[in-house]
Amino acid sequence: MFLLRSPATLTAFLLCGLMSLCGCASDRGNSAVGNTSSAAAAPPLQVKPRNFSGHWEKNFQLSDDFNTRLRLYIADLERAFARQSRGLEGGAPANFSNEAINGLARFTEELTRMPLLEIMQDEQLVTIEREGDFPLRCAYAGRQFARTSNSFGSDICGWERESLVFQMALGGGLTITHQFTLSPDANMLNVTTRVSSSSVAVPLVISNYYRRYDPPEADYDCQLTLTRRTVCSQRGNTQR
Amino acid sequence: MKLWRALLLVLLCPLHVLGQSSDVYLDITLTPFTPAPIPAAVDAQATGRAITPEIRNAEARYLALYLRYRLEASERYGAVRVMAEPDPGADLRIEGTVLESDGSVLALHLRVRDSGGVVWLDQDFRGTANPSTSLNADALLDDDFAGLFSEILRALEAQLAARTPAELDAIKQQATLRYGEYLVPDYFASFFSHNPDGSLTLLRLPAADDPLLTRINAIREREYLFIDVVDEQYRRFFDDLRPVYSMWRRLLREQAANTQRVIARESESSSQLRRGSYFALQEAYDNYRWAKLQELYLDELGMGFANETEPTQIELNDSLFRLTGTMAQQHREWRSILGELLALELQGN
Numbered sequence: 001m002f003l004l005r006s007p008a009t010l011t012a013f014l015l016c017g018l019m020s021l022c023g024c025a026s027d028r029g030n031s032a033v034g035n036t037s038s039a040a041a042a043p044p045l046q047v048k049p050r051n052f053s054g055h056w057e058k059n060f061q062l063s064d065d066f067n068t069r070l071r072l073y074i075a076d077l078e079r080a081f082a083r084q085s086r087g088l089e090g091g092a093p094a095n096f097s098n099e100a101i102n103g104l105a106r107f108t109e110e111l112t113r114m115p116l117l118e119i120m121q122d123e124q125l126v127t128i129e130r131e132g133d134f135p136l137r138c139a140y141a142g143r144q145f146a147r148t149s150n151s152f153g154s155d156i157c158g159w160e161r162e163s164l165v166f167q168m169a170l171g172g173g174l175t176i177t178h179q180f181t182l183s184p185d186a187n188m189l190n191v192t193t194r195v196s197s198s199s200v201a202v203p204l205v206i207s208n209y210y211r212r213y214d215p216p217e218a219d220y221d222c223q224l225t226l227t228r229r230t231v232c233s234q235r236g237n238t239q240r
Numbered sequence: 241m242k243l244w245r246a247l248l249l250v251l252l253c254p255l256h257v258l259g260q261s262s263d264v265y266l267d268i269t270l271t272p273f274t275p276a277p278i279p280a281a282v283d284a285q286a287t288g289r290a291i292t293p294e295i296r297n298a299e300a301r302y303l304a305l306y307l308r309y310r311l312e313a314s315e316r317y318g319a320v321r322v323m324a325e326p327d328p329g330a331d332l333r334i335e336g337t338v339l340e341s342d343g344s345v346l347a348l349h350l351r352v353r354d355s356g357g358v359v360w361l362d363q364d365f366r367g368t369a370n371p372s373t374s375l376n377a378d379a380l381l382d383d384d385f386a387g388l389f390s391e392i393l394r395a396l397e398a399q400l401a402a403r404t405p406a407e408l409d410a411i412k413q414q415a416t417l418r419y420g421e422y423l424v425p426d427y428f429a430s431f432f433s434h435n436p437d438g439s440l441t442l443l444r445l446p447a448a449d450d451p452l453l454t455r456i457n458a459i460r461e462r463e464y465l466f467i468d469v470v471d472e473q474y475r476r477f478f479d480d481l482r483p484v485y486s487m488w489r490r491l492l493r494e495q496a497a498n499t500q501r502v503i504a505r506e507s508e509s510s511s512q513l514r515r516g517s518y519f520a521l522q523e524a525y526d527n528y529r530w531a532k533l534q535e536l537y538l539d540e541l542g543m544g545f546a547n548e549t550e551p552t553q554i555e556l557n558d559s560l561f562r563l564t565g566t567m568a569q570q571h572r573e574w575r576s577i578l579g580e581l582l583a584l585e586l587q588g589n
Binding site: 097100102107111134135150152153168176199224228 | 483484487488491499503506514515516517518519520521522523524525527528529530531532533534535536540541543544545547548
C-alpha cells in the first residue's frame with residue numbers, strides 16, 4: 001500500500017493555499033460574472049507532473065468505511081475535548097455542537113461518494129469529472145498552482161510533490177481539500193478529502209482508493225455547437 | 241478654389257472616371273474592426289471562457305460586415321466593400337474598433353475619412369441590445385444592435401448631406417489619384433502634396449487622355465474582380481456566423497442576468513441557516529457548485545461557438561490569404577510594369 005499523507009508538505013501547501021485564498025476573498029464579485037482566475041503569480045513547475053489521465057472506479061475494499069472513519073473521528077473529538085477540559089484555564093472552549101458535527105459528517109459522506117472519476121490532463125489543464133458533482137479543474141499552465149474565485153468562494157489547486165491538490169474555501173467557514181496521489185505503478189489512485197468547518201474544531205478526513213478501468217468505446221464522435229447543440233458523427237466518418 | 245479644381249477634374253479626366261457627376265455615389269471600403277479586448281478576469285484562464293480571441297476576431301469581422309450591409313441597404317452610397325487590407329484608393333474609408341461587447345452592450349469607435357484625408361467621423365457609438373424581429377424588414381439586417389447602427393448611418397448621412405456634388409466628385413478624383421500614387425508613386429505624387437494632418441492639397445491635374453491614369457483605372461477594375469470573389473466568401477462567413485453569434489450573444493445575456501439574480505438572492509438569504517449545520521454547509525457548497533457550473537457553461541458557449549464557426553473562419557482566412565498574396569504579387573508586378581512604361585513614356589517625350 002502506498003502512503004499518501006505527508007503532513008509537513010501538505011500543511012505547507014494548505015498554509016500557502018489559505019494565505020492565497022484570503023488574498024482572493026477580496027476579489028470576489030469583481031468581474032461581470034463574478035469569476036477571476038490566475039496562475040500567473042505562481043512559480044513555474046520544476047518537475048514534470050505525473051499523468052493522472054484515465055477512467056477510475058472506486059475500490060470499496062481499500063477505501064475508508066465511512067462509519068468506521070466517523071467513529072474514529074468522534075473518538076478524536078472526544079479526546080480533544082477531554083484534553084481541553086483538563087486544561088480549561090488556558091484556552092477558550094472549543095465548539096462541540098452535535099448539530100455541527102452531524103452536519104459535517106453527513107456533508108462529508110455525500111461529498112466523498114464519487115464512485116467514478118474521469119481525469120483528463122495536459123500541460124495546461126487537469127480536469128477531473130466526478131459523477132454527480134461539478135468537475136474539478138486546475139488550469140495550472142506549467143505553474144506550481146493556480147487560483148480561482150467566484151462570488152461564492154475561492155480555490156487553489158496545484159502540485160504538491162507528486163500529488164495534485166484542490167482546496168476550496170467556501171462560505172460559512174467551510175474548507176474542502178482533495179488530494180490526488182498516484183501509486184508508483186500508476187494503477188491505483190488515492191483521493192484524500194479533508195473537510196473542515198469553522199463550527200467544528202477538528203477536520204474530518206476520508207481516504208478513498210480508485211483503480212483504473214476501461215470504459216466501453218463509444219461508436220460516435222460528438223461535438224458541441226451552439227445552434228444545433230451536440231452534433232455526433234459515426235466514429236471514423238469525417239462527414240457531419 | 242476647391243470648386244474650380246473639381247470642375248477642372250471633371251473636364252479633364254477620362255470619361256469612365258467621371259460617370260457620376262450628377263448623382264455622386266461614394267464607394268466605401270471597410271476593414272475588419274479591431275477586436276474588443278478580452279476581459280482580464282477570463283484572460284488568465286487557460287481554458288478560456290465564453291469570450292475567446294477567436295470569438296473576438298469573428299465578431300470584429302461580423303460587425304464590419306453588418307455595417308457594410310446596412311450601408312448598402314441605405315442606397316446612399318456606391319459599392320461598399322469589406323477588404324482585409326486598407327484600400328489606398330477608396331472614396332471613403334471606415335475603420336472601427338470594438339470597445340466593448342458582452343451581448344448586452346456594444347460600443348464601437350469609428351473613424352471615417354475620405355480620399356482627401358478629411359475626417360468625417362471620429363467618435364464612439366454605444367448601444368444596448370434590443371432583440372426584435374421585423375416581419376417586413378430584410379432578415380439580413382436584423383440585429384440586436386440594429387439601433388446602434390442606425391445611429392452610425394444617420395451620423396454618416398449628415399456628413400454626406402453637408403457636401404456638395406462637386407465636393408463629392410473631388411473625393412472620387414482624389415481617390416483615383418491616391419490609387420495611382422500607390423501604384424506609380426513617382427508619377428502621381430506630383431499631382432498633390434500630403435499635409436501633416438493626413439489631408440491632401442491638389443497641385444495639378446492629369447490630362448484627360450493621360451495614358452497612365454487610363455491604365456490605373458483598368459487595373460482598378462480588374463482588382464475589383466478579385467475583391468468580388470472574396471466578397472462572396474465574406475458573405476458566406478456572415479451568413480454562417482449570424483445565427484451562431486446571435487445565439488451566443490443571447491445566451492451570454494441570459495447567463496449574466498441569471499448570475500446577477502442568484503447573487504442577489506443569496507446575499508439576501510445567506511444568514512437564515514444555522515452556521516455549521518448540514519443545510520448551511522450544503523448551501524455553501526451548492527452555491528459554489530452552481531458558480532463552477534456557470535463557468536463550465538461559459539466555456540461550453542465559447543467552445544460551441546468555435547466548433548460551429550471554425551470551418552467557415554478557416555475557409556475565409558484561406559481565401560483572404562490567397563487574395564492578399566495574389567494582390568500583393570499583382571501590385572508588385574503592376575508597379576514594376578507601370579514604372580517601366582512611365583520610364584519609356586518619359587524617354588519618348
